[in-house]
Amino acid sequence: MKQSINPARPSCLKVQILGISYARSGNFFHLYLEPTPWESRPGQFVMLRPQGWDNDPIWPRPFSICEKNDDSLRIFIQIVGRGTGLISRLQPGSTLHIWGPLGNGFQFSPDMPLLILAGGMGIAPFVGLCKSHPNPELIRFIFGHRMDIGCYPFAELPPASSRIHLQQTGQADIFDFQRLLRQEIEDCPAGSRILACGPTPFLKVVQEYARESVKDAWMSLENKMACGVGACLGCVTMTSSGDYVQTCSHGPVFRAEDVVFEE
């Protein structure tokens, strides 16, 4: 990576894979890439396109930045289809194009108590956020997951934060998790902020409870994307103003009350 770039703006770079580590079971892996000079914030994302993808798959793939430091840029990926499957089989040393940082990211001040609600892969953008937070004791982290906890980078979260995880293997667990979410959101003190990321049914629940108890909640949405830069209009989200806006460039983080979940 030798391009001269302005770190305050997004850019498209060619980087090497430094390493891939596979999580305990199956379909989860961490991709470590050459460090990028970007000034990114947690909740922003990147588009990845391995160099070998000639015309097929045609689209790059969007991933949130899991963690970024001087040594590497790390992406946490679950294999859910052909694109992520192909990425999982790449080797260290192979190159890919990466562009970002994209989207708005989470906004918060370091002295603000945070209630972080993550479901499954929704943990990804919060790993770097928590690990680099100057006051991790201000973070309360609630994590719901289906697979074994060892599949997720949950143990990396700072011990100074209060961390709760709940595995869901059946319908009863889902109800338990919903009860927990409702309680946590209700108990969330004034002046704190709720940050959420996870599957849509989970975000719907978070939105409902945050609305009921009038809490300051923000959520990161996921969508299929072709371009990631606001051009294709394929990833739009319906907003409370009645307009579709690009999830990539207007989000992926939205104020919970601004999002309208459509069927």
Added chain:
Amino acid sequence: MDLKVNLGELSLKNPVMTASGTFGYGLEFTPYGRLEELGAIVVKGLSLKPRKGNPMPRITETPCGMLNAIGLQNIGVEKFIQDKLPLLPWKKTPVVVNLYAQSAAEFADLARILKSEPGVGALEVNISCPNVSQGGLQFGQDPSAAAAVVDRVKSNAGSKPVIVKLSPNVSDIRAVALAAESSGADIISLINTLGGMAVDVGTRKPCLANVFGGLSGPAIKPVALKMVFEVCRAVNLPVIGLGGIVSARDVLEFILVGASAVQVGTASFTRPDKVFSLVGELKELADELEISSWEAFRGSLHI
């Protein structure tokens, strides 16, 4: 070699244009390249009033391509003129405004609004969008309807060159091209997307909320090349070829069969800097193949 090319009154510093609907309003791509280095910037289709577009899902990936049914979501022509156009480098590279309307009268209104905008280099009339219920294809599939729309746009566009963008979803594309030519079109561009669909056997649902969408990407390049070849032989207007172009070699293929310029669309989704890098690659490849001028190379296919 000098890459400059003239499409009648429309002069381009090189033949690489963007394709409408794949390049936003241009500004989305400023972090990834210099807009003024492109042959022309063709912006997302604009209508008189803002359009909300189709419900989600709107896009799906297919082998070497994709389907879209965006439904022409756009901010409307007035907002484009006010908020976007002043930020585009229109003094250095032409900005082409793609127009969408539901009636010939609305097309005329759009042309009237845009004809006095100095930042607008040309108008591209979209009579070929497959993803809207009214307008779009109903004009593009009927030569006489197409002629009527082109005539109305042309007579209201002042001195702006009028490009007519054709649909491949017709039995004989030459008939529509000839109709556009006879009613005053200055330039023809083709092809828009091919009608298609994709379904999911697991959910038993279509992959697009609109059920049908428009296929684009390298998968459609052979279809596009044939139609560009046919239209170039049928009309005496400059032709802009598009459909699946992702490389400098692809650009030359379209020029070889007769196109004067090309538009690059879905390739901008593969990488946001793609269209910018194509300009440099095109110059290198043209030199490597010892192409001395576009005039000598254009349409020089040996058959």
